[in-house]
Amino acid sequence: MTNQVTVVGSLNMDIHIPVDHIPLQGETLSLLRPSSQAAGGKGANQAVAAQRLGASVHFIGTIGKDDAGQFLLKKCQNEGIDISGVRELSAANTGQAFIILEPDGHNSIMVEGGANKLGTVENVTDDRANIQSSQILIAQLETNLEPVIAAFSMAKKAGVLTILNPAPALPKLPEELIKLTDVITPNETEAGTLTNLKVETKADCEESAEKFREMGIANTVITLGSRGVFYQVNGKSDLIHAHKVKPVDTTAAGDTFIGALAAKMVPDLSNIAEAIEFANLASSLTVQKAGAMDSIPDLASVENQ
Numbered sequence: 001m002t003n004q005v006t007v008v009g010s011l012n013m014d015i016h017i018p019v020d021h022i023p024l025q026g027e028t029l030s031l032l033r034p035s036s037q038a039a040g041g042k043g044a045n046q047a048v049a050a051q052r053l054g055a056s057v058h059f060i061g062t063i064g065k066d067d068a069g070q071f072l073l074k075k076c077q078n079e080g081i082d083i084s085g086v087r088e089l090s091a092a093n094t095g096q097a098f099i100i101l102e103p104d105g106h107n108s109i110m111v112e113g114g115a116n117k118l119g120t121v122e123n124v125t126d127d128r129a130n131i132q133s134s135q136i137l138i139a140q141l142e143t144n145l146e147p148v149i150a151a152f153s154m155a156k157k158a159g160v161l162t163i164l165n166p167a168p169a170l171p172k173l174p175e176e177l178i179k180l181t182d183v184i185t186p187n188e189t190e191a192g193t194l195t196n197l198k199v200e201t202k203a204d205c206e207e208s209a210e211k212f213r214e215m216g217i218a219n220t221v222i223t224l225g226s227r228g229v230f231y232q233v234n235g236k237s238d239l240i241h242a243h244k245v246k247p248v249d250t251t252a253a254g255d256t257f258i259g260a261l262a263a264k265m266v267p268d269l270s271n272i273a274e275a276i277e278f279a280n281l282a283s284s285l286t287v288q289k290a291g292a293m294d295s296i297p298d299l300a301s302v303e304n305q
Contacts, residue, residue, distance in 0.1 A: 005055040005262045006134040006160075008124060008151045009043015010116040010142035011076075011086070012095040013068040014251070014292050019100055022108060032103070039075040040097055040292040041116070042140040042167060045252045049259025050138075051079050052298040053282060058130045060085035060123060060151065061143070062115040068094040069115070075293065085127045089115045095142070105247030105287060111168070116143045124151040132158035135267045138258060140165045145174060152180035161267040164217075165258050169193040173215075183219040183233070183269070184212055185258055191222050202239045205230035209237065219269065221261070221276070223254055229280060233272045240276050243284035252292040257283045259296070281305055 018032040043061055051057040059081050063069030065088050072094065076083050095114035101107050124131065124147045131137060137155040139148040139162075152162045164181040166173065169190035188199040195211040198204055199222065209220035209232035219233045228241040260282040265275035282302050289295035 001266075003050075003055045003136055003263055004058075004134045005047075005050045005136045005138065006058045006060065006127075006131050006151075007043050007047040007050070008060045008137065008139040008143070008148055009046060010041035010095055010113075010140065011044045011061050011063050011069070011072045012041035012097040012111065012116070012142075013072065014038045014040030014097045014099055016099050016101055016251075016291070019102065021102060022100060038291050038294055039072050040252070041072070041095060042142050042165065042255055044072060044076060045255035045293055045296065046138055046140070046165070046259040046262075047076065047081050048079050048293050049256045049282070049296045050263045051081050051259075052296055053260045053263040053302065054299050055259075055263040058082040058085060058127070058134065060127050060147070062087045062089055062119045062123065064088070064092050064094040064115045065090045066094055068096075082130070085123070085130065087119070087123055089118055091115075092118055099251055099292075101249060101251070105249050107249070107251050109251075111142060113142065119143050119147040121146050121150040123147055124154070128154055131155055132160065134160050136161045136163060136262045138163045138165065138262055140167055141170060142168065145177065149174065149177050149180065152177065156180050161269075163258070163262060165254075166190050166194060167254070178216045181217050183221060184217045185221045185223070185261070187223045187225070187254055202230060205239070206232065206237060221272075223257055225250075229257075229276050231272055231276060233269050238273065240273065240280060242280055245284045245288055247287040249290045249295065250287050252295055253283045253287045255292070256286040256296050260302075278302065
C-alpha cells in the first residue's frame with residue numbers, strides 16, 4: 001500500500017558555508033571552498049524523502065514571490081509532490097537557512113523563517129480534503145504554530161496519524177498541539193529541551209519517553225545520530241542501532257529519517273521496528289553525500305543496500 005502523506009512545513013533556500021571550524025566570537029574565517037545554494041527546509045526535505053521512498057505526498061506551505069520560491073516550487077513539483085497547497089506571499093521573502101558545515105560532516109544551522117512564518121489557518125482549511133484523506137500528517141516547528149494545530153485537529157477528527165517533528169525545539173509545546181500528536185520524533189537535543197532531562201543512554205530515552213507520555217503523547221521516537229534510534233511505541237520500546245558509515249554532511253539526515261518512516265510504516269504503527277530499520281538505512285545514505293535535498297536517496301537506492 002502506498003501511504004498518502006500530507007506535510008505541513010517549511011520551504012527554505014539553503015546556503016551552505018563550509019568552514020574549518022565554527023568561528024569564535026570576533027574571528028574571521030576563510031571558507032574551505034565556495035558557498036553554495038540548494039533547495040531545503042525541514043518540511044520540503046521530509047516531503048521529498050517521503051515521495052522518493054514510496055509515499056504519495058501533498059505539501060502545504062508558504063513561499064515569497066521571489067526567485068527562490070519559484071526554484072523551490074519547481075524542485076518539489078519535479079519530484080512528483082502535489083504542491084497545490086503551497087501559497088505565494090508578497091509580504092515576505094522565501095525562508096533561508098544558513099548551514100555552517102565542518103570537515104567531519106557535522107553542521108550548525110541558522111534559519112530565517114521568512115514566508116514560512118506567515119502561514120494561516122485558512123491555508124490549511126482550504127486543504128481540509130487532502131489532510132483528511134491522508135493516512136499520515138507530518139509537521140515541524142519551522143513554521144508558525146496556528147496552521148499546524150489546525151491541520152492536526154482536522155487530521156485527528158478524520159483518524160489520520162499525526163507525527164510531530166519538534167525541530168527547532170521550543171522550551172515548551174502548546175498543550176493543544178500535544179493533545180493532537182500521536183507520535184513525537186525529536187533528536188536527543190530536542191528531547192532534552194522538551195523534557196528537561198538528559199538524553200544519552202537507553203534508560204535516559206525511556207525516562208524521556210515516559211515524560212512525553214505524561215504530557216499526553218503516547219508514542220516517542222528519538223533519533224540519536226550515530227548511536228541509532230530509540231522508540232517507545234504501542235507500549236513497546238527498543239534501541240535500534242545505526243548503520244556505521246563515514247559522514248560527509250549530516251544535513252537532512254533527520255529529515256530523511258522522518259520522510260522514510262512515514263513512507264514505510266503503517267498507520268497503526270504495528271511495523272514500527274521495520275520502518276525504523278528502513279529509515280535508518282535511508283539516513284545512512286543521506287549523510288554520505290553533501291547537501292540537503294539532493295542527498296536524499298530514492299527507494300531503489302535503499303532497497304539495493
